[in-house]
Amino acid sequence: MASIALQNIRKSYGSLPVIHGIDIAIEDGEFIVLVGPSGCGKSTLLRMIAGLESISEGRLSIGETFVNDLRSKDRDIAMVFQNYALYPHLTVAENMGFSLKLRGVAKDEIAWRVGNAAKILALQPYLDRHPRHLSGGQRQRVAMGRAIVRDPKVFLFDEPLSNLDAKLRVAMRAEIKELHQRLKITTVYVTHDQTEAMTMADRIVVMRDGMVEQVGTPLDIYDNPATTFVAGFIGMPPMNLIKGRIQADDPSIFRTASGVPLPLPPDRRLAGSDRELIYGVRPEKLILVADGGIAARVAIVEPTGSETQVTVRAQDENLTILLRERVALRPGETINLAVSTADVHLFDAATGGRTEGWQK
Template sequence: MASIALDNIRKSYGALPVIHGVDIDINDGEFVVLVGPSGCGKSTLLRMIAGLESISNGTLSIGGRVVNGLPSKDRDIAMVFQNYALYPHMTVAENMGFSLKLRGAAKDDIGRRVDKAAKILALEPYLDRHPRHLSGGQRQRVAMGRAIVRDAAVFLFDEPLSNLDAKLRVAMRVEIKELHQRLKITTVYVTHDQTEAMTMADRIVVMHDGLVEQIGAPLDIYDRPATLFVAGFIGMPAMNLLEGRMQSDDPAIFRTRGGVALPVSARADVPSADRDVVYGIRPEQFVIDETNGTPAKVVVVEPTGSETQVVARIEGADISVLFRDRVAVRPGDIVPLGVKSGQEHLFDRETGRRIAK
């Protein structure tokens, strides 16, 4: 059993608090991603799980055992770092088996575990090479192999793909996810890349300023962001967020500060009239509506082949629009934009919390 429980975890550096009471329950075998911008506290939280940072307050349990005071070596965890941390004078096989050698494991046992990990990671042809003779992706696999041979109960990944180019990051995402599906080891993965979080996680923990903003399955967070921060952070391109208020003579109409009226679908919890709100709409939820659409001036067109991303301007506000097919628009054109029914999101402007279903 390798569940992880964080109960009111806090961290301060002297008088400066950086983690403000985090509660997370991670199930045995689950792949959980901590995501957020730089400085949000995700790496600090991971280092506390690993035993590399002390906990100022709260309780951390791994496998039902409180580990606050335990050193890293006694927590049954294995960590993969951003910079690989390989010994340049050792071969791949020696790097992968070094932690077992330090423990005093038998040579035959080390060889068996290294061979098993190398087969899983397709590293068998490279066992006699040194790290300088490997590509970035191969080095990252060696770092993962070093974690696998330890046969730990928990894997911790600290932004392991940041040093790789875009194409290799995609390939390594697939490899790490496939590895988890094969080994079923509880995994906590830290990244600032929301695409990594969406594609890899069983559940995502969105962090901001040392607090947990939302925890949930990737598509649940995408479809129902709990706060303005989550709405703006998760999704590429980001959700459009327009400030305004509910129209006084008709609560089912939102009007931007520039005077543009946007529809609000009929819901039981539509906010009352004359209330300041933020209206959120994902770029892919716009449609061209020749009958009732709002005129928008095209500013930039970015075709990618399978999609077309457009930046348009409505009454001084720039919005992102994503068409799943090719559209014949050019900068300067006026296009009538409508919103797909039921796809809007409403947030309280003061608290930043979601106020509509």
């Protein structure tokens, strides 16, 4: 196992920069998830760690070793790809042990390592089968087994679950997390799925346009997003983000552009509030009340069984509510909402960053 240090990592294709000075310190045994929309640079960054992409500028270390110019095969890493990359003419056992065979590892050692990995991943019944006779989930486990037998310092996963159906993704997500808890190997995992990031990571790195927006534990990022991008990307459904200003004559009220009054925490004040701001509140922090609060008209009701997601309109503002209980709401109905003011966020409308001076 080993730590990973990325210092001012940059990548350009000719005159086009795609990674803009990334600094991340990954601890030995940590599970880090790189998450962000398509094209944000997360897979490029992973490939640079793997040695499959050159580094234009900066310093990359794995453990105590500076690896910028080290070939991929010499970095002691193992990578699991989105498309499995299995040899169709080889059996499961042969696929899992192929890299060891190329290294000249003794047959007995290969058999022992393959058997051990097969036991961990429940693949013993399939060792003599070919990939075409396996399900998608079984093929992904074979790809993971091929990585395990190498006993690497670092695991790298590049969107390994994106080809699986929804039910299998959930099952494989749990298997990968359990595997990490058992082996304690430093892991860097790339996904665009924020649910995968939230459920699997020790820490999340949220990326956007080749830069890091925020690094933190899943709950810290969820509870304390640093920018409107993070607030809108992490969480399903995403945070409600509404433009407006704090009332000059009443600092306890935030008034939206369409005139809807939204409450602020009574124990917080924002100095110099005469500027456009963005009010953020998670859907589950909007509460149905019998009287008072914010009047809103129900637009869409989406029951999921355990929860109900409701889209409402308060004047010209669209708001999303997430109710943990079943409710009998119908489109066109008028409801009243209260806000859990302790969970309100304020962002600067110009920069998208959390406002300075928003004190508790």
